[in-house]
Amino acid sequence: MRSALAGLLLSVSAYAQLTPAQKQLNLDSFEKVWTTIRDKHWQKNPGGLDWQAIHAEFRPKVEKAESTAAARAVIREMLGRLHQTHFAIFPGNVYEDVGTESGGSGSPGIETRVLDGQAIVTAVDPGSPAEKAGVKPGWAVISVDGKDLAPVIQKVQSVPELRELTLERAVQAVLSGPERGKLSVVFLDGANRQQTLSLSLDPPRGQASHFGNLPTEYVWIESKKIGDTGYIRFNMFLDLVRVMGRFGDTAASCKTCDGLIIDLRGNPGGIGGMAMGMAGYLVDKPDQKLGTMYMRDNALKFVINPRAEVFRGPVAILVDGSSASTSEIFAGGLKDLGRARIFGTKTAAAALPSMIEKLPNGDGFQYAMANYISEGGQALEANGVTPDVEVKLTRPALLSGHDPVVDAALEWIHKQRSQK
Amino acid sequence: MTRRIVLLGIFSGIAGFTLAADDALPKAETIIDRFVEVTGGKAAYEKRKNEITTGTIEITAQGLKGTLTRYSAPPDKSYTAMAIDGVGNVEQGSNSGIAWEKNAMMGPRVLTGPEKAQARREAVFNGQVNWRQMFTKAETTGVETIDGEECYKVVFTPSDGKPETTYYQRKSGLAVKNVTVAANPMGEFPVEQTLSDYKNFDGVLMPTKMLQKVAGQEMLLTILTVKTNQEIPADRFDPPADIKTLLDKK
Numbered sequence: 001m002r003s004a005l006a007g008l009l010l011s012v013s014a015y016a017q018l019t020p021a022q023k024q025l026n027l028d029s030f031e032k033v034w035t036t037i038r039d040k041h042w043q044k045n046p047g048g049l050d051w052q053a054i055h056a057e058f059r060p061k062v063e064k065a066e067s068t069a070a071a072r073a074v075i076r077e078m079l080g081r082l083h084q085t086h087f088a089i090f091p092g093n094v095y096e097d098v099g100t101e102s103g104g105s106g107s108p109g110i111e112t113r114v115l116d117g118q119a120i121v122t123a124v125d126p127g128s129p130a131e132k133a134g135v136k137p138g139w140a141v142i143s144v145d146g147k148d149l150a151p152v153i154q155k156v157q158s159v160p161e162l163r164e165l166t167l168e169r170a171v172q173a174v175l176s177g178p179e180r181g182k183l184s185v186v187f188l189d190g191a192n193r194q195q196t197l198s199l200s201l202d203p204p205r206g207q208a209s210h211f212g213n214l215p216t217e218y219v220w221i222e223s224k225k226i227g228d229t230g231y232i233r234f235n236m237f238l239d240l241v242r243v244m245g246r247f248g249d250t251a252a253s254c255k256t257c258d259g260l261i262i263d264l265r266g267n268p269g270g271i272g273g274m275a276m277g278m279a280g281y282l283v284d285k286p287d288q289k290l291g292t293m294y295m296r297d298n299a300l301k302f303v304i305n306p307r308a309e310v311f312r313g314p315v316a317i318l319v320d321g322s323s324a325s326t327s328e329i330f331a332g333g334l335k336d337l338g339r340a341r342i343f344g345t346k347t348a349a350a351a352l353p354s355m356i357e358k359l360p361n362g363d364g365f366q367y368a369m370a371n372y373i374s375e376g377g378q379a380l381e382a383n384g385v386t387p388d389v390e391v392k393l394t395r396p397a398l399l400s401g402h403d404p405v406v407d408a409a410l411e412w413i414h415k416q417r418s419q420k
Numbered sequence: 421m422t423r424r425i426v427l428l429g430i431f432s433g434i435a436g437f438t439l440a441a442d443d444a445l446p447k448a449e450t451i452i453d454r455f456v457e458v459t460g461g462k463a464a465y466e467k468r469k470n471e472i473t474t475g476t477i478e479i480t481a482q483g484l485k486g487t488l489t490r491y492s493a494p495p496d497k498s499y500t501a502m503a504i505d506g507v508g509n510v511e512q513g514s515n516s517g518i519a520w521e522k523n524a525m526m527g528p529r530v531l532t533g534p535e536k537a538q539a540r541r542e543a544v545f546n547g548q549v550n551w552r553q554m555f556t557k558a559e560t561t562g563v564e565t566i567d568g569e570e571c572y573k574v575v576f577t578p579s580d581g582k583p584e585t586t587y588y589q590r591k592s593g594l595a596v597k598n599v600t601v602a603a604n605p606m607g608e609f610p611v612e613q614t615l616s617d618y619k620n621f622d623g624v625l626m627p628t629k630m631l632q633k634v635a636g637q638e639m640l641l642t643i644l645t646v647k648t649n650q651e652i653p654a655d656r657f658d659p660p661a662d663i664k665t666l667l668d669k670k
Contacts, residue, residue: 209506210505210506211482211484211505211506212479212482212483212484212505212506213481213482213483214483240506240507240508240524240525241507241508241524244524244525245524271525273525273526274525276525276526277524277525277526277527280526280527295635297610297635298607298609298635299607300606300607300635301605301606301607302606303605303606305526305527305529305605307527308527308528308662308665308666308669
């Protein structure tokens with residue numbers, strides 16, 4: 001009897017029809033996608049297509065779709081006609097993970113990257129609760145407040161259109177919460193033993209930065225010397241006056257350095273103009289540019305204004321899959337100009353204001369609104385920046401206290417010096 | 421012609437006017453003269469020996485706000501200082517054939533080409549009266565309705581750079597809109613500016629609301645005070661040290 005009922009339920013489920021309301025939500029979703037591209041795509045004829053004809057072709061197919069999955073497939077087919085990256089639809093359950101806002105600005109002070117399917121601690125903020133609790137780079141994060149990270153990572157990685165940057169954000173969202181709160185985190189330590197630590201949540205590292213309507217972001221910048229090499233890292237291209245000032249001071253104080261390392265790993269971008277401004281401290285030739293951003297009615301050239309004092313030594317820029325937007329514009333442009341050598345892993349290929357919005361039927365819709373062509377002629381949005389020297393972080397290297405990407409950059413800089 | 425106070429785009433024209441027959445367009449000079457007349461008259465303009473203007477800036481879509489102060493004096497001296505939240509200080513100046521800009525993002529810059537020509541035009545003191553110093557030609561090219569009011573369309577042609585178009589209300593004689601193409605190293609951008617809320621400052625009517633649309637962005641300039649014939653330090657229009665360094669290098 002029970003199996004007969006189960007069979008009945010399964011068969012009912014298999015043949016379930018969309019309700020009129022659900023059908024309407026799918027149609028509304030189709031219209032939102034089609035209209036967004038019509039109004040916001042950088043080409044008046046998106047992808048060289050007759051976009052009105054596309055509407056006439058695809059809307060009846062969505063009307064006939066008997067499930068949300070079928071409607072999604074039709075919309076994806078429509079987006080596929082563009083033959084352009086970063087136009088994607090992903091199911092609502094993935095959107096929920098991707099769109100997860102952090103539970104607050106509180107942080108235990110851990111930076112992570114997903115390496116070989118595991119969230120690995122890559123840095124521990126000085127003085128943070130994590131440092132005080134003894135957390136080390138190289139430890140793996142297994143679960144947070146009872147939530148296993150592996151399924152979250154697998155789910156996001158199952159959608160190829162979603163970038164590493166999105167994955168890192170999903171992991172970081174789990175590792176945050178209200179300030180003064182606590183998280184129970186299960187780690188795998190250097191000896192592969194599980195350690196459960198209760199970590200307090202401190203205010204995030206850096207200073208609160210306000211830029212118009214953007215939410216408050218916490219921005220930090222650090223600079224130091226590694227031997228005779230200058231090193232600078234900042235987490236976002238924001239807090240313009242402070243970050244530009246510190247960048248300029250670092251370049252100026254590095255006149256006698258044998259090289260300069262600019263670490264943009266994990267830097268998601270920010271104010272695009274700051275890439276031009278920073279490049280002015282590194283490029284002394286006039287009339288150079290990093291690239292051009294093409295919008296529907298305008299083309300913005302990312303020009304470089306050389307400063308009075310310019311650092312002329314070797315420049316190494318470190319990137320990874322979480323280096324996006326302004327980071328890519330900066331790294332890609334300086335690479336194309338032959339002014340910097342790039343180390344690390346391929347960047348996020350998200351140089352544009354690519355948005356992810358929720359559709360009426362609950363699916364996520366990703367679209368780009370402009371096209372950016374780096375000075376070498378390559379579209380960053382499609383391709384990202386490929387390092388000159390590919391170097392991956394590994395858990396064993398982190399556990400042994402090494403950063404192989406920094407090591408590779410230093411080695412190159414030292415070679416430049418010895419070849420002089 | 422009204423002032424262009426800051427960033428990009430403005431120009432409106434001026435003076436003494438006799439209404440032409442409905443089917444004939446008045447000459448541009450007539451429309452410009454009428455503008456000067458209805459905003460105070462040539463004598464009122466010529467009483468002004470210098471000007472200090474203060475106001476606010478709002479880039480609405482991005483939620484950015486700031487303040488501005490502008491000094492100007494004959495024949496074409498100007499210095500503008502803006503402080504914009506999140507962006508920092510922006511300074512612009514023009515004097516003795518040099519135009520420059522500096523800000524926290526791009527650093528100091530000496531302007532060249534069409535950008536310099538445009539900055540120098542905007543710096544002409546009492547440009548409403550002295551428009552011939554800025555443009556080689558002004559032509560009335562038609563009538564358009566803006567916000568329900570018929571406006572004469574006057575196209576000003578500079579010797580260097582793109583034409584600028586100003587719309588003058590047929591009824592009031594006031595300039596209500598400017599359209600031009602602004603140039604800077606990043607490219608050329610259409611600029612549309614609407615002018616409103618004219619107020620009297622020392623005998624001259626000036627628009628106190630200027631809404632500029634550039635590359636899909638809107639910026640609202642609101643003029644709060646205009647003081648004329650003030651004591652302005654002699655070095656106010658000198659380029660700052662880092663601009664001088666750049667000039668020395670050239």
